[in-house]
Amino acid sequence: MKTSTAFGVDIGGSGIKGAVVDLEKGDLATERVKYLTPVPSTPKAVAEVVARLVEEAGWTGELGATFPAVIRHGVAQTAANVDKTWIGTDVDKVFTDTTHCDVTVLNDADAAGIAEARFGAAQGVGGVVILLTFGTGIGSALLVDGRLVPNTELGHLELDGYDAEKRASSAAKDNEGLSYKQWAKRVQRYLRHVEGLFSPDLFVLGGGVSKHSDKWVPLLDISTPVKSAQLLNNAGIVGAAMAAHEKFTH
Numbered sequence: 001m002k003t004s005t006a007f008g009v010d011i012g013g014s015g016i017k018g019a020v021v022d023l024e025k026g027d028l029a030t031e032r033v034k035y036l037t038p039v040p041s042t043p044k045a046v047a048e049v050v051a052r053l054v055e056e057a058g059w060t061g062e063l064g065a066t067f068p069a070v071i072r073h074g075v076a077q078t079a080a081n082v083d084k085t086w087i088g089t090d091v092d093k094v095f096t097d098t099t100h101c102d103v104t105v106l107n108d109a110d111a112a113g114i115a116e117a118r119f120g121a122a123q124g125v126g127g128v129v130i131l132l133t134f135g136t137g138i139g140s141a142l143l144v145d146g147r148l149v150p151n152t153e154l155g156h157l158e159l160d161g162y163d164a165e166k167r168a169s170s171a172a173k174d175n176e177g178l179s180y181k182q183w184a185k186r187v188q189r190y191l192r193h194v195e196g197l198f199s200p201d202l203f204v205l206g207g208g209v210s211k212h213s214d215k216w217v218p219l220l221d222i223s224t225p226v227k228s229a230q231l232l233n234n235a236g237i238v239g240a241a242m243a244a245h246e247k248f249t250h
């Protein structure tokens, strides 16, 4: 029996990563290749990198791509941490034109959320699950009994007069030189706020800093159970490939 596969690309503020994904195992079937996100990260420049990843892999089939913005029916509606010219751009069409693949695009945290729900920390968890990714911004995925409510953008909740991700993302930690303890206090304040709004059954915490989750997750004092993301660096790639295969159309 031929294994079912799709190509996943994860587009972030600093890197663009891609690999073929084994959709039965929820794991990479080829080695992950990473290029730096071009500066400025214009549609043309990013599409060229995506095309290079696909060409180098000799891939012609289903292609899923994550994007760090609200994505409605393939079109970017926002651009918090990428070039502003993306707003209103049909990301799906831009990537289809450059790769000639069957393209599906979705929000980066949503991709991580569906991957963690199927293969990772939220596997088999019913009720309301919120995955939050801490990186350049804060991404969110809301799942209800394993089904995604797309584009929740909980990183942009206003908290203490600030856009929450400006104070509690891992970029804020780095930019302000905060210790894990100082930063965990901000994350805790943020999680308590989200907890008050949604009463989730589980938080899954991911993003680049989830590699060092032992340094900050145990410091969090909140009521909701917390798990660290399990797919780490690959959640976006796996979720993108899943979305492509399942013809995700939000």
Ligand code: BGC
Pocket: 067, 068, 069, 070, 078, 080, 081, 107, 108, 109, 133, 135, 136, 137, 138, 139, 140, 153, 155, 165
């Ligand atoms: C964007 C989201 C994205 C998150 C993580 C936020 O600034 O608005 O769409 O999911 O960053 O990349």
